[in-house]
Amino acid sequence: MRTDFTATRALFDIPEGVIYLDGNSLGPLPRAVPARVAKAMTAEWGQMLITAWNRAGWMGLPERLGDRIGRLIGAEPGTVTLGDTLSIKVFQAVSAALAARPERRVILTDSGNFPTDLYIAQGLADLLAAGHELRIVAPEEVEAAIDESIAVTMLTEVDYRTGRKHDMKALTARAHVAGALAFWDLAHSAGALPVDLAGAGADFAAGCTYKYLNAGPGAPAFLYVAPRHAETARPALCGWLGHEAPFAFEPGYRPAPGTQRMRVGTPPVLQLAALEAALDVWEGVEMADVRAQSLMLADRFIAAVEAICPDLRLVTPRDPAQRGSQASFAHPQGYAIMQALIAEGVIGDFRAPDILRFGFTPLYLGADEVDRAAAILADILKTGRWDRPDFHARARVT
Amino acid sequence: MRTDFTATRALFDIPEGVIYLDGNSLGPLPRAVPARVAKAMTAEWGQMLITAWNRAGWMGLPERLGDRIGRLIGAEPGTVTLGDTLSIKVFQAVSAALAARPERRVILTDSGNFPTDLYIAQGLADLLAAGHELRIVAPEEVEAAIDESIAVTMLTEVDYRTGRKHDMKALTARAHVAGALAFWDLAHSAGALPVDLAGAGADFAAGCTYKYLNAGPGAPAFLYVAPRHAETARPALCGWLGHEAPFAFEPGYRPAPGTQRMRVGTPPVLQLAALEAALDVWEGVEMADVRAQSLMLADRFIAAVEAICPDLRLVTPRDPAQRGSQASFAHPQGYAIMQALIAEGVIGDFRAPDILRFGFTPLYLGADEVDRAAAILADILKTGRWDRPDFHARARVT
Numbered sequence: 001m002r003t004d005f006t007a008t009r010a011l012f013d014i015p016e017g018v019i020y021l022d023g024n025s026l027g028p029l030p031r032a033v034p035a036r037v038a039k040a041m042t043a044e045w046g047q048m049l050i051t052a053w054n055r056a057g058w059m060g061l062p063e064r065l066g067d068r069i070g071r072l073i074g075a076e077p078g079t080v081t082l083g084d085t086l087s088i089k090v091f092q093a094v095s096a097a098l099a100a101r102p103e104r105r106v107i108l109t110d111s112g113n114f115p116t117d118l119y120i121a122q123g124l125a126d127l128l129a130a131g132h133e134l135r136i137v138a139p140e141e142v143e144a145a146i147d148e149s150i151a152v153t154m155l156t157e158v159d160y161r162t163g164r165k166h167d168m169k170a171l172t173a174r175a176h177v178a179g180a181l182a183f184w185d186l187a188h189s190a191g192a193l194p195v196d197l198a199g200a201g202a203d204f205a206a207g208c209t210y211k212y213l214n215a216g217p218g219a220p221a222f223l224y225v226a227p228r229h230a231e232t233a234r235p236a237l238c239g240w241l242g243h244e245a246p247f248a249f250e251p252g253y254r255p256a257p258g259t260q261r262m263r264v265g266t267p268p269v270l271q272l273a274a275l276e277a278a279l280d281v282w283e284g285v286e287m288a289d290v291r292a293q294s295l296m297l298a299d300r301f302i303a304a305v306e307a308i309c310p311d312l313r314l315v316t317p318r319d320p321a322q323r324g325s326q327a328s329f330a331h332p333q334g335y336a337i338m339q340a341l342i343a344e345g346v347i348g349d350f351r352a353p354d355i356l357r358f359g360f361t362p363l364y365l366g367a368d369e370v371d372r373a374a375a376i377l378a379d380i381l382k383t384g385r386w387d388r389p390d391f392h393a394r395a396r397v398t
Numbered sequence: 399m400r401t402d403f404t405a406t407r408a409l410f411d412i413p414e415g416v417i418y419l420d421g422n423s424l425g426p427l428p429r430a431v432p433a434r435v436a437k438a439m440t441a442e443w444g445q446m447l448i449t450a451w452n453r454a455g456w457m458g459l460p461e462r463l464g465d466r467i468g469r470l471i472g473a474e475p476g477t478v479t480l481g482d483t484l485s486i487k488v489f490q491a492v493s494a495a496l497a498a499r500p501e502r503r504v505i506l507t508d509s510g511n512f513p514t515d516l517y518i519a520q521g522l523a524d525l526l527a528a529g530h531e532l533r534i535v536a537p538e539e540v541e542a543a544i545d546e547s548i549a550v551t552m553l554t555e556v557d558y559r560t561g562r563k564h565d566m567k568a569l570t571a572r573a574h575v576a577g578a579l580a581f582w583d584l585a586h587s588a589g590a591l592p593v594d595l596a597g598a599g600a601d602f603a604a605g606c607t608y609k610y611l612n613a614g615p616g617a618p619a620f621l622y623v624a625p626r627h628a629e630t631a632r633p634a635l636c637g638w639l640g641h642e643a644p645f646a647f648e649p650g651y652r653p654a655p656g657t658q659r660m661r662v663g664t665p666p667v668l669q670l671a672a673l674e675a676a677l678d679v680w681e682g683v684e685m686a687d688v689r690a691q692s693l694m695l696a697d698r699f700i701a702a703v704e705a706i707c708p709d710l711r712l713v714t715p716r717d718p719a720q721r722g723s724q725a726s727f728a729h730p731q732g733y734a735i736m737q738a739l740i741a742e743g744v745i746g747d748f749r750a751p752d753i754l755r756f757g758f759t760p761l762y763l764g765a766d767e768v769d770r771a772a773a774i775l776a777d778i779l780k781t782g783r784w785d786r787p788d789f790h791a792r793a794r795v796t
Contacts, residue, residue: 265483
């Protein structure tokens with residue numbers, strides 16, 4: 001192990017007394033972020049005003065940071081851009097894939113996919129009004145469902161509820177054998193486990209930067225386009241910053257070279273500044289170490305919970321090869337139990353209908369915290385102190 | 399005049415020695431922004447972590463701030479949401495308009511529209527592949543071109559280059575007589591002059607918040623949907639945060655009530671926090687006063703420049719009713735002249751092929767600065783000190 005997790009832990013600002021097991025929803029604040037964003041506001045925006053687009057290098061941020069993310073997900077240089085939200089990038093990627101397979105009409109996905117991917121794809125199919133079908137199968141049926149009717153497989157590598165992980169390389173190869181393209185949603189992969197987009201032969205991929213990349217609430221999404229598609233991909237959302245010469249203000253659209261055509265509007269500079277500082281955390285970090293440590297922490301938690309919380313049922317696969325970096329347990333009162341946990345400083349989250357979800361992020365989480373979280377969870381269950389009206393009240397929106 | 403512009407000037411942080419005539423491209427930093435964004439980072443994200451979505455009210459930011467912007471543009475409460483970029487919101491608005499006029503195939507716009515609107519609309523037409531046409535006429539020909547073939551008029555109220563202003567009320571009425579819908583891009587209107595969307599009967603409108611609303615680089619866009627369309631409008635980009643129950647994680651999309659269906663992905667919280675503080679500047683400000691003062695400043699600048707810079711040709715209409723809050727002059731060497739101006743602290747911008755553009759924003763700009771800017775411009779022209787290799791070099795991206 002070459003990564004010093006004690007050192008990375010010191011790079012985060014986590015409140016005293018909190019055990020944070022929800023970095024899979026919103027990563028915590030890296031200590032370097034506030035100063036970097038403050039600089040973007042006062043020294044750049046405040047002092048340079050409009051000239052900061054050039055002088056502070058704002059215009060190039062999406063590609064510069066895209067390359068830094070690319071190194072974490074096995075993407076070739078120049079293939080990743082940043083901006084918008086993951087939903088928007090799913091729209092662009094699936095649209096580009098459909099345009100590249102004009103004779104096919106099926107988008108294949110699975111029922112474990114995050115709903116926004118399903119909504120966006122169905123919305124795209126409705127918009128196209130050309131008879132496209134969003135075909136939803138069970139996760140374990142995906143491989144068998146890939147046939148020559150499929151234009152694109154739209155899969156999230158790690159299931160947001162169960163943590164089940166697809167075999168990206170095998171399913172991509174299967175898609176290609178059938179003549180389909182493969183789009184991968186890396187929301188629960190980027191920064192969580194080794195991803196090798198180029199090695200897997202993925203055609204398109206996208207993900208968010210506010211989970212394991214710790215770039216803050218509403219941080220921009222990233223989009224990967226394989227080099228073999230980059231010069232022909234249809235952007236669908238043809239914004240001026242995806243134009244080959246945005247400042248020529250031509251009346252007609254000409255796509256920029258490569259992945260840059262997938263840029264749409266003005267980049268969110270403050271959010272990108274936060275991302276820039278958040279990515280510094282990854283200097284010297286080996287993703288293989290993150291993965292090994294994450295599995296160790298999750299295994300430790302699963303073992304403890306199963307030993308002392310018999311009412312919780314593990315819904316995450318036990319085989320490390322088949323899961324991401326979270327552990328999820330089902331319980332009919334999962335919602336109230338999670339509220340009780342949060343009230344006692346153990347922050348995980350709840351996913352309908354009955355899932356308690358815990359993320360294991362070794363950059364800032366240690367084994368002792370995992371042990372304490374399991375002990376508190378067991379005590380909450382044993383004493384029944386989750387059974388309070390305020391813990392049952394569904395006021396939360398997340 | 400009820401607005402105290404000396405007081406509003408004190409709310410901005412503008413560098414010593416700079417005369418800022420480019421608030422129509424990027425508004426300057428309101429002094430309250432850094433502290434508000436710092437709070438969002440440290441006290442909210444840092445301390446509350448994921449729970450800030452509820453406890454800090456992040457989830458409701460798009461509608462809360464949308465209502466505050468709504469008051470500046472004559473929108474009914476609950477009709478404005480925030481997020482994404484203006485390009486994305488143009489896509490949604492035009493798409494919704496086309497869906498509401500399924501028997502028509504023409505999007506009417508003018509050649510003075512900002513290119514991203516043209517690109518996005520053409521991209522949408524190409525995507526739909528149903529024979530839609532983006533019809534581009536000269537700005538003065540728009541009214542006559544509105545006939546019963548038109549599904550939607552897509553117009554920017556104020557021309558980004560010339561400052562020419564369309565008559566929103568008259569053209570909207572004309573569109574409605576022809577059975578078309580009217581979409582208005584308010585990029586150079588919101589915060590610059592009185593807008594009365596409800597009074598004009600606009601169907602859809604969108605704009606950005608980084609120009610006259612001073613919310614910073616990459617600040618989110620806003621989208622208005624008239625109440626009569628709100629319950630039927632097609633979002634096109636069907637993201638989970640436009641779902642009626644995002645946290646039910648249902649497999650199928652059901653649009654949220656009203657304008658909220660136009661939300662797509664996770665809101666950019668740091669940028670929204672900046673916007674929140676930037677909107678405080680508008681407390682006690684009357685838009686009629688802003689308009690009167692802006693016209694006074696622009697007239698003063700135009701008169702001075704025409705008196706002492708005979709080589710510059712005004713391309714902005716002289717009639718106040720026909721222009722926004724900028725003054726634009728053409729000169730064959732406009733690019734180099736603007737670089738020389740910027741080097742001497744007078745920041746305007748250049749728009750191809752030959753336009754020097756100056757914005758007049760009374761919230762932070764006074765008459766003495768306007769006089770000085772004109773004098774510096776005259777001196778630069780008289781001495782020819784714009785004619786330096788570095789001022790001719792087209793390195794700038796904005």
